Amino acid sequence: MKTKLSRQFIIFILFCLFFITVLMVSFLSTVLTFSQRGRMAYGLEFEGTPLTGMSREDAAELFKTAARQKMNSHQVIWLTFEQQRWQISPQQVGLTADIDATVENAYAIGHSGRLLPDLYADLRCALQGRSIKLMARYDDPSLQAALKAIADQINTPATDAACTFAADGKIKKLPAVSGKNINLESLLDECRSRLLAFSFSQPIRIHPETKAPDIGDAELASIDSILASYTTYFYEGGNRGQNIHIAAEALNQNLIQPGEEFSFNSAVGGRITSAGYLDAPVIIDGKIEQDIGGGVCQVSSTLYDATLLAGLTPTERTAHFYPSAYVPAGLDATVADGQIDFSFRNDLPHLVYLITRANHGSLTIYVLGTKADLGSRTIRLETKTEGAGPTVSAWRIYSQNGQEQEREHLHTDTYDTPPA
Numbered sequence: 001m002k003t004k005l006s007r008q009f010i011i012f013i014l015f016c017l018f019f020i021t022v023l024m025v026s027f028l029s030t031v032l033t034f035s036q037r038g039r040m041a042y043g044l045e046f047e048g049t050p051l052t053g054m055s056r057e058d059a060a061e062l063f064k065t066a067a068r069q070k071m072n073s074h075q076v077i078w079l080t081f082e083q084q085r086w087q088i089s090p091q092q093v094g095l096t097a098d099i100d101a102t103v104e105n106a107y108a109i110g111h112s113g114r115l116l117p118d119l120y121a122d123l124r125c126a127l128q129g130r131s132i133k134l135m136a137r138y139d140d141p142s143l144q145a146a147l148k149a150i151a152d153q154i155n156t157p158a159t160d161a162a163c164t165f166a167a168d169g170k171i172k173k174l175p176a177v178s179g180k181n182i183n184l185e186s187l188l189d190e191c192r193s194r195l196l197a198f199s200f201s202q203p204i205r206i207h208p209e210t211k212a213p214d215i216g217d218a219e220l221a222s223i224d225s226i227l228a229s230y231t232t233y234f235y236e237g238g239n240r241g242q243n244i245h246i247a248a249e250a251l252n253q254n255l256i257q258p259g260e261e262f263s264f265n266s267a268v269g270g271r272i273t274s275a276g277y278l279d280a281p282v283i284i285d286g287k288i289e290q291d292i293g294g295g296v297c298q299v300s301s302t303l304y305d306a307t308l309l310a311g312l313t314p315t316e317r318t319a320h321f322y323p324s325a326y327v328p329a330g331l332d333a334t335v336a337d338g339q340i341d342f343s344f345r346n347d348l349p350h351l352v353y354l355i356t357r358a359n360h361g362s363l364t365i366y367v368l369g370t371k372a373d374l375g376s377r378t379i380r381l382e383t384k385t386e387g388a389g390p391t392v393s394a395w396r397i398y399s400q401n402g403q404e405q406e407r408e409h410l411h412t413d414t415y416d417t418p419p420a
Contacts, residue, residue, distance in 0.1 A: 041110040042126040051106060051132065060103050066134055067097030070198040077194055078203035079150060079187075085203075086150050088191065093146065094139035095195055102135045136196050143191060151182040154208055160215035162253050163223060163353050163368055171368060173220055179211035215255060222350040225371035228309030228379070231364040232302045232326040239278035240295035246276050247299040248358040251365065255353050256346045261315055264300050264335055264342040271296060271337045283321045283334075297334045298326050300342045302365050303354075304333035307344045308396055308410070309379050310352060310367035316343040319413035323390070330383040330392035330413055348373040376400055389414050 040059060044051040047066065051059055076087040090096075109130065110122040124130075158179030166172040190204055234244055250268040271277045271293025280294025297320065304317060305327060314333075318340050323329035333342040346352050350370040357364045382395045391414045398406040 038111075040106055041122055041130075043129045044106060044109060044125055044132060045129065046106070046132045046134075056103050056107055059106055060099055063097065063099050063102050063134055067099065067198075070134070070200075071095065071097070075198075075200040077191060077200055079206055080203050081154055081206040081208070084153070088143070088146050090138075090195075093143045093195065094137075096137055097198075098135040098137050101137075102132065105135060106132045134198060136198060138195050140192075143195070144188060147184060147187055147191065150206075151184055151187070154180055154182055154206065156180050158211045158213040160213045160253075161217045161220050162215070163220060163355060165355070171223065171226070173217070173223070176213040176216045178213065180208040181211050182206060182208045219255070219351065220353065222370045223353055223368050225369065227311065227352065227367045227369040227371070227374060228306050229364055229366040230302050230306035230309060231362055232298055233362050234295070234298060234326065236361045238280070240280035243271070243277050243280055243293055243295040244299055244363060245358050247271075247293075247296045248356040248363055248365075251299065251303060251354050252356040253354065255351055257351050258346055258349060261343055261345045264303065264333075265337065266341075268296065268299075293337060297324070297332070299356075299363065299365075300335045301327045301332040302363050304342055304344075305331050305381065306365040306367050308381055310369065311348060311374055311379060312352065312367070313345045313347045314343075314410070315345050316341050317411070318342075319411075319415065321416055322418040323392075323415050328383050329385060329390060329415060330394040330411070331381060377405065388417060391415075 038055070040051040040054045042052050046059075046062060049062060051062075054062070071090050076089045079086045079088070109125055110118045112118055112121070156177075156179050159174075159177040161176035162174045164172050164174060187204070187206065194200070194204070235241055247268050251264075254262070254267055256262045269275060273292065277293045277296075279290045279292050281288050282291040282294040282297075283289075301324060304314065307314065308331075317333045318335075319330070320332050320334045324332045334340055335342050348369060350373055352367050352369040355366040355368060357366075377398050377400045380397050380399070382397055384393045385391070386393075391412060393412040394410040396408040396410055397404055398408070
């Protein structure tokens with residue numbers, strides 16, 4: 001009995017194997033038939049439409065019809081930011097459907113000319129299915145230009161909080177403003193993917209990055225008074241006057257934190273023609289000559305005296321070869337691009353802030369800060385000249401309630417007598 005059942009089971013298994021083999025051979029024959037006859041692979045589809053068995057020509061017509069639907073005159077990419085809207089049309093960036101490339105991409109499955117790889121590709125496509133996408137091409141420089149034009153309308157630089165003077169002479173604080181900056185490369189990638197997919201349905205919402213200002217409102221909160229100011233005078237016209245204006249503007253609205261050292265040369269930068277500087281009289285090795293940037297020493301000397309009166313600490317200062325006409329001897333500070341600097345340190349508890357005004361032949365540098373940092377003390381400068389050289393000593397004198405509290409010797413300078 002067992003032998004009979006075993007024989008029947010074996011026959012059943014053999015029949016099943018035979019049936020499966022016939023199905024596999026039939027399926028394989030069908031798959032290979034499409035490949036051998038130059039037709040699209042079995043299991044291939046395009047947007048829900050089977051491509052199985054289609055010729056290249058038939059597939060091309062299908063792709064052309066789809067392309068016309070995808071790129072009708074109403075299709076555009078919309079970009080939005082707040083209440084603003086922009087559009088990029090296919091025509092604007094030269095978007096076209098690459099029918100030939102799409103056909104070749106579809107036909108390449110199972111048609112490499114290598115038997116085993118083609119057989120594997122055909123079987124995999126038949127068993128798992130495969131979707132073909134309509135390929136596109138466009139002019140990337142045109143897309144970049146269109147997006148840059150949009151970005152230029154949105155991008156705004158951050159504006160630092162600043163101090164200025166109101167019409168009545170009081171300190172006026174201008175609030176900081178955050179900037180906006182579009183990540184153009186990220187936006188390009190998003191638009192490129194939309195174009196390649198012929199995707200026009202959903203707008204692209206632009207989200208600019210926020211750029212915080214370097215100086216916020218809180219940093220200037222402690223400023224409540226003018227600690228000191230100093231004024232010198234110059235001839236408004238000519239090259240020297242222009243050099244003074246340029247250097248003074250470079251100092252304007254500079255902020256010096258407590259403990260920070262400020263360098264005149266670093267703040268003003270190189271005295272070069274590309275920065276607008278012109279030739280004007282300067283003293284070189286005891287001789288008055290024409291050189292680029294002449295007159296800038298008047299700005300450094302004015303700053304020196306303003307910082308002394310504000311209670312700041314000079315850390316590097318050099319006297320001129322001859323006494324200057326615009327400040328008393330002993331109260332000047334010469335500078336030379338890349339060679340001689342004037343610098344000071346803010347040893348006060350709070351930050352200080354520079355405002356410069358150069359107009360109508362006068363240069364004034366204001367040092368703004370916190371009134372309490374100086375207490376009720378006042379500061380004045382005093383010099384004493386000896387000899388024909390002359391030799392000049394300078395002091396900074398601190399007083400309170402009209403009484404001298406401290407006399408600080410600053411330096412003693414020896415000048416040469418100016419040539420007749």
